[in-house]
Amino acid sequence: MNGMTMPHPYPGRLIVVEGIDGSGKSTQLQLAMRYLQARGFQTFFTEWNSADLVKAVTKKGKKKQTLTPLTFSLLHATDFAHRLVHNILPPLKAGMIVLADRYMYTAFARDVVRGVDRKWVRRVYSFAPRPDLALYFDVPIEVSVQRLLAGRAQLKDYEAGMDLGLAADKVSSFKLFQTRILDEYAGITREYGLTRIDASRSIGEQQQIVRSLIDDMLRQYQPELSAQETVA
Amino acid sequence: MKNLQYLSHKMPYLPDGPSSGKLIVIEGTDGCGRTTQSFMLRKWLEIQGYGVLDTGWTRSKLVGQAITDAKEGHSLNRLTYCLMYATDLADRLEYQILPALRSGFIVLADRYVYTAIARGIVRGADEPWLNDLFGFAVIPDLVFYLRLDVRDLVPRVLRSGKMNYWESGMDMNYGDDLYDSFHAYQGALIEQFDNMAEKNDFVVMDGREDPDTIQKQLRRVVGEYLKTPTSTAVAG
Numbered sequence: 480m481n482g483m484t485m486p487h488p489y490p491g492r493l494i495v496v497e498g499i500d501g502s503g504k505s506t507q508l509q510l511a512m513r514y515l516q517a518r519g520f521q522t523f524f525t526e527w528n529s530a531d532l533v534k535a536v537t538k539k540g541k542k543k544q545t546l547t548p549l550t551f552s553l554l555h556a557t558d559f560a561h562r563l564v565h566n567i568l569p570p571l572k573a574g575m576i577v578l579a580d581r582y583m584y585t586a587f588a589r590d591v592v593r594g595v596d597r598k599w600v601r602r603v604y605s606f607a608p609r610p611d612l613a614l615y616f617d618v619p620i621e622v623s624v625q626r627l628l629a630g631r632a633q634l635k636d637y638e639a640g641m642d643l644g645l646a647a648d649k650v651s652s653f654k655l656f657q658t659r660i661l662d663e664y665a666g667i668t669r670e671y672g673l674t675r676i677d678a679s680r681s682i683g684e685q686q687q688i689v690r691s692l693i694d695d696m697l698r699q700y701q702p703e704l705s706a707q708e709t710v711a
Numbered sequence: 712m713k714n715l716q717y718l719s720h721k722m723p724y725l726p727d728g729p730s731s732g733k734l735i736v737i738e739g740t741d742g743c744g745r746t747t748q749s750f751m752l753r754k755w756l757e758i759q760g761y762g763v764l765d766t767g768w769t770r771s772k773l774v775g776q777a778i779t780d781a782k783e784g785h786s787l788n789r790l791t792y793c794l795m796y797a798t799d800l801a802d803r804l805e806y807q808i809l810p811a812l813r814s815g816f817i818v819l820a821d822r823y824v825y826t827a828i829a830r831g832i833v834r835g836a837d838e839p840w841l842n843d844l845f846g847f848a849v850i851p852d853l854v855f856y857l858r859l860d861v862r863d864l865v866p867r868v869l870r871s872g873k874m875n876y877w878e879s880g881m882d883m884n885y886g887d888d889l890y891d892s893f894h895a896y897q898g899a900l901i902e903q904f905d906n907m908a909e910k911n912d913f914v915v916m917d918g919r920e921d922p923d924t925i926q927k928q929l930r931r932v933v934g935e936y937l938k939t940p941t942s943t944a945v946a947g
Contacts, residue, residue: 532777532781532786532787532791533774533777533795535777536773536774536777539773540773545772545773545802545806546773547801547802547805548722548724549722549801549804549805549847550773550798550801550802550805553794553797553798553801554774554798556794557791557794557795557798560788560790560791560794561788561790561791563790564788564790564791593724594722594723594724595722595723595724596720596721596722596723596847598720599720599722599843599846599847602720602840602843602844603794603843603844605840606790606837606840
């Protein structure tokens with residue numbers, strides 16, 4: 480179970496995006512998926528916190544505010560393990576390109592800011608395969624807040640870190656909480672060699688960089704025959 | 712009074728501080744009479760004036776029901792199986808066990824990390840990973856292990872009519888029928904418990920003895936332990 484340090488043995492490819500809320504990572508991943516599909520590749524998309532197994536539990540725990548940093552961390556790890564076995568490994572084994580909106584690095588950043596032991600959370604996720612390309616969308620906190628407030632009226636309690644009691648209002652709490660997460664991400668980026676992308680640049684500029692990184696990564700990739708047939 | 716000690720990874724946000732309580736764990740395979748013993752021990756301790764909190768496997772408010780549901784739907788893999796049990800224990804640790812220990816209660820745990828680790832190993836999970844995963848738990852003061860061989864266990868479980876899917880390890884495809892599977896699965900579990908008992912100095916009890924005899928022995932060991940104020944914790 481030392482997946483994080485070794486390349487995975489599967490024929491597929493795993494691309495992950497990381498970054499705080501409002502960094503634009505989901506938009507970039509969506510555009511990357513369009514690009515890959517247009518080139519005829521088989522893609523599979525997966526996102527953080529979506530497995531039915533623990534969805535109801537997490538929702539209930541958040542609503543009743545009974546989640547502790549430790550149970551919050553463990554529920555997300557459970558969810559991740561479920562998705563890994565059901566959603567990520569099968570397409571990787573089948574030779575597809577898996578696109579993950581957030582990966583274990585999200586847990587390393589968030590859970591540690593909430594007070595979970597840094598080494599422990601890394602050990603918990605040691606069953607996860609290392610991505611072939613991990614992109615970190617680095618954004619200044621002000622930019623992220625502007626984007627989020629422009630896009631929707633309310634910040635959610637947990638993404639604002641309201642459970643930590645850092646500030647009484649959500650916007651201030653969000654800034655303080657996400658700034659700490661940015662610090663953790665900086666360390667994680669060095670530790671795991673994530674590729675940093677300046678997320679304050681325009682969507683088009685970022686996507687160009689993303690696509691050229693994907694092209695480099697796919698050089699050795701041998702897709703399934705059915706996918707190759709449709710390549711223009 | 713001593714500070715609480717953790718198996719390997721204390722969560723930084725949990726407060727340090729002395730605890731006057733004691734954590735007593737009763738482990739043993741399915742059907743060994745653990746729950747009966749725990750119940751009798753609680754009554755005895757309360758008669759002597761000790762505050763007792765009992766806690767048991769999958770009894771957390773947070774995920775107890777979710778584990779039952781997931782097992783019924785057979786939707787757990789070996790990773791999520793271990794992680795769900797860890798979540799259950801973490802919830803009980805923070806909401807029941809730690810507060811009770813800090814308030815001077817005797818916490819009686821019907822199963823603890825050792826059950827989860829044994830079941831995980833038997834299902835093919837990595838042992839060092841399991842030890843780290845459950846490293847957030849406090850080190851118990853006493854661990855009793857009610858030991859039974861598979862050949863003694865089988866008739867008991869059959870008599871009680873409870874040879875169920877999970878206790879027989881049917882998720883592991885050991886064999887088509889419950890008996891073969893139960894035998895292989897419980898045998899593998901007992902082997903893990905035996906290993907852990909040796910490594911961690913469990914107090915091993917012969918589960919073939921009649922319940923009253925076992926209870927007498929339990930009370931003697933617990934009684935002596937509680938009398939010694941400088942007693943040290945069992946190593947993790």
